[in-house]
Amino acid sequence: MKLPTRIILGLFCLLVAVWLVAPTFVVVPMSFNEKKSLAFPPDGFSWQWYQNFFTNPEWSASLVSSLKVAAVTAVFATIIGTLAAFGLDRMKSRTSGVLRALLITPMVVPGVVLAVGIYAVYLDTHLVGTMTGFVLAHTMLAVPFVIIAVSASLEVFDKRLETAATSLGASRLTAFRTVTLPLIAPGILSGLLFAFVTSFDEIIVALFITSPYLKTLPVQIFSSITRDADPTVAAVGTILFITTSLVIGAGLIIGSRQGRR
Amino acid sequence: MARTGTTAMDSLANNAPAVPASERGTQRMADQPFWLVVPALVLLVGVLGVPLAIIVIRSFAEPDWGLQNYAWFFNSPVNLTVLQRTFTISAWVTLVCVACGYPYAYVMTVVGPRLRLLLILCVLVPFWVSGVVRTLAWVILLQDSGVINSILRGVGFGAVKLIRTQTGVVIGMAQVLLPFMILPLYSVMKTIDLRLMQAARSLGASPARAFVQVYMPLSLPGVYAGAIIVFILALGFYITPALLGGPRSTMLSTLIQNQVLSLLNWGRGGAMGVVLLVATFVLLAIAMPLMRQPHRRGRDA
Numbered sequence: 001m002k003l004p005t006r007i008i009l010g011l012f013c014l015l016v017a018v019w020l021v022a023p024t025f026v027v028v029p030m031s032f033n034e035k036k037s038l039a040f041p042p043d044g045f046s047w048q049w050y051q052n053f054f055t056n057p058e059w060s061a062s063l064v065s066s067l068k069v070a071a072v073t074a075v076f077a078t079i080i081g082t083l084a085a086f087g088l089d090r091m092k093s094r095t096s097g098v099l100r101a102l103l104i105t106p107m108v109v110p111g112v113v114l115a116v117g118i119y120a121v122y123l124d125t126h127l128v129g130t131m132t133g134f135v136l137a138h139t140m141l142a143v144p145f146v147i148i149a150v151s152a153s154l155e156v157f158d159k160r161l162e163t164a165a166t167s168l169g170a171s172r173l174t175a176f177r178t179v180t181l182p183l184i185a186p187g188i189l190s191g192l193l194f195a196f197v198t199s200f201d202e203i204i205v206a207l208f209i210t211s212p213y214l215k216t217l218p219v220q221i222f223s224s225i226t227r228d229a230d231p232t233v234a235a236v237g238t239i240l241f242i243t244t245s246l247v248i249g250a251g252l253i254i255g256s257r258q259g260r261r
Numbered sequence: 262m263a264r265t266g267t268t269a270m271d272s273l274a275n276n277a278p279a280v281p282a283s284e285r286g287t288q289r290m291a292d293q294p295f296w297l298v299v300p301a302l303v304l305l306v307g308v309l310g311v312p313l314a315i316i317v318i319r320s321f322a323e324p325d326w327g328l329q330n331y332a333w334f335f336n337s338p339v340n341l342t343v344l345q346r347t348f349t350i351s352a353w354v355t356l357v358c359v360a361c362g363y364p365y366a367y368v369m370t371v372v373g374p375r376l377r378l379l380l381i382l383c384v385l386v387p388f389w390v391s392g393v394v395r396t397l398a399w400v401i402l403l404q405d406s407g408v409i410n411s412i413l414r415g416v417g418f419g420a421v422k423l424i425r426t427q428t429g430v431v432i433g434m435a436q437v438l439l440p441f442m443i444l445p446l447y448s449v450m451k452t453i454d455l456r457l458m459q460a461a462r463s464l465g466a467s468p469a470r471a472f473v474q475v476y477m478p479l480s481l482p483g484v485y486a487g488a489i490i491v492f493i494l495a496l497g498f499y500i501t502p503a504l505l506g507g508p509r510s511t512m513l514s515t516l517i518q519n520q521v522l523s524l525l526n527w528g529r530g531g532a533m534g535v536v537l538l539v540a541t542f543v544l545l546a547i548a549m550p551l552m553r554q555p556h557r558r559g560r561d562a
Contacts, residue, residue: 002468013368016361017383019436023398024390026408030401039406080300087297095295103301106309110497110541112514113534116521117312120319140308143301201391204499208522221393225400225504234401237394244389 024241031234038229049235059232062220069131069216070199073138077195080139081146082188088147089154100151104144111204119208129211137209138199145198146191153187313538320531330532340516344536347513350431350502351495355442357435358491359484362442366483369443370450384440392437396504399433400424403505425507433505434498441494442487449483482551489548493541513537 026040034044053059084103088096106114118137119128127133157180165175203218210219217236224233320330334340369380387395402408403423410420423429453476461471499514506512513533520530 009364009368013365013380016365016439017380019361020383020439021386023395023402023436024386026398026401027394038401038404040401040404040408040411080304083297084301087294090294090297099298099302103298103305106305108493108541108545109309109313110514110534110537112497112499112517113316113538114309114312116517116530116534117316118308119521120315120527121308121312136304136308140304143304147301197389201393203393218391218393221391221397222500222504225393225397233394233397237391237397240391240394241389248389 027234027237027241030231031238033231033234036228036230038231038234042231049231050239052232053235053239056232058215059220059236062215062217065131065214066200066217069134069138070196072131072135073142073199074192074196076135076139077142077146077199078188078192081143081191081195082150084143085147085150085154088151100147103147106141107144115205115208118205122209128209129214131214133209134206134214134216137205138202139195141202141205142195142198145194146188149191149194150184150187153184157183316531316534316538318531319527320535323526323528323531330528333529334532334536340533343511343513343516346427346510347496347537348540350427350434350510350512351492353427353431354434354438354495355488355492357431358439358442359488361435362439362446362487363480363484366443366446366450367480369447370453371455384443387437387440393500395437396433396501399429399436399501399505403429403432424505425510427506427510430502430506430510430512433501434495437501438491438494441490445486445490446480446483449486450480453479485548485551489544489551493544496537496541496544 029042030038030040031049032045032047033042033049034046035042037043053063088100088103091099122128122133127136161179161183162175165179166172170178201218202216203222206216206219207222210216221233221236224230321327323330365380365384369377372380390398400407404410405420405422405424407424409423414420423432457475457479458471461475462468466474497514498512499518502510502512503515506515514537517530517533517537520526520533524530
């Protein structure tokens with residue numbers, strides 16, 4: 001490549017990288033605004049919006065419900081998704097191809113269409129605004145991510161290891177527990193994480209099946225943005241960003257340490 | 262390619278020595294892997310299949326049986342404008358994503374490992390920020406008293422109307438969807454042997470010609486895969502257009518939500534939903550064959 005092409009390409013990449021990353025950080029200064037406004041630049045400095053997030057029952061309740069729904073969803077989705085990934089892995093490739101495509105459809109169905117349908121069913125079955133309703137819908141949305149994550153680690157898993165264990169006298173269950181499970185644990189773990197995040201972040205279905213008694217955090221953020229310019233949303237965004245960065249950072253550090261061992 | 266790897270493993274596992282007879286009973290359960298998929302399928306049918314079926318039925322059945330809701334949809338100029346706009350906005354978003362993602366993914370394949378890690382990190386950061394918060398960030402950036410306009414004013418330009426315009430919606434959506442373009446592009450591009458371009462050069466092709474005639478055709482499956490994912494996701498976008506858009510940039514999803522939640526007209530909302538659903542799956546069906554990689558990697562170099 002000639003030098004001018006290189007410089008242009010490099011600058012272009014820098015611009016795209018800034019465009020990808022920068023909008024995230026704009027939330028941070030807004031969260032310390034002294035005035036109740038989201039206009040830029042922010043005025044003064046205060047912690048009041050952080051205080052509001054933790055003390056205002058509307059906000060803290062939505063955070064708690066989101067955490068609950070996401071935790072239960074993550075557990076269910078991981079179990080169901082891992083089972084399915086194993087089943088698909090052991091099937092004839094033709095059947096598994098069709099089933100895999102079918103099981104992944106929740107990822108491409110337009111959100112609002114799905115939400116309207118689920119809302120219709122929930123109205124009839126009295127599941128609107130219930131924990132069960134949220135967990136059912138979110139688990140369905142999260143299972144594909146678990147299947148993808150676990151399948152990826154099953155693909156590199158050498159099945160002969162399991163065969164070796166059974167030929168040495170281990171029962172299938174023991175072989176599974178002591179050989180297979182530890183080797184694909186990273187896949188299951190990342191599936192769990194994906195499922196949690198999918199549920200924690202899900203908004204479209206949540207907007208339809210929410211009730212004044214059960215609101216998840218994204219719904220609360222959305223209604224706050226559409227209602228008024230409350231910098232509390234910026235504070236929430238900052239907290240969420242820092243938390244996930246810490247979790248991912250810790251994961252990376254632990255991962256690289258294990259890799260070195 | 263990964264799939265052929267698995268089938269090779271399968272046949273190896275199947276050719277392994279037979280398990281003792283006492284184990285056969287337990288093995289028969291595990292040999293019917295279909296049962297392992299059943300919970301996922303039940304969930305899928307109950308929480309995805311039934312709801313979608315209800316939408317389809319209601320679109321034909323409410324308030325009376327027939328095609329009235331579809332006739333209404335396709336005879337109303339407002340709806341047709343929105344439908345056309347949904348496709349136009351999605352096409353623009355896809356175009357912006359290809360234009361920005363292609364060079365970016367290419368650079369990812371040619372730089373050193375450290376810089377590559379940084380570039381990948383930049384692509385992944387948007388994923389770990391909540392979707393609603395990201396849209397909020399765009400509201401702060403694009404609004405009339407927002408970051409972009411205060412910078413423009415500072416440099417001496419007049420204010421530009423960005424929020425509640427189609428441009429604003431496209432900018433916001435493209436940023437949210439760009440990672441879905443870059444990741445498939447990168448996974449295809451990293452398998453392309455750069456020596457092929459050198460070979461073309463040594464045979465007398467100009468750098469530009471070598472790129473267009475050798476590199477681009479090999480990268481096309483990645484472009485198709487990324488573009489179709491971005492386009493399909495864009496068609497169904499709801500949050501970003503709802504927060505960044507105005508009445509002149511309404512997309513189909515907002516219209517559906519409006520019919521069902523505000524007007525309680527399940528038939529019309531359902532018909533719109535079916536239109537969106539059919540469009541999505543027709544596009545998927547058309548694009549699937551294009552996404553297969555035509556070149557086969559022999560051995561990893």
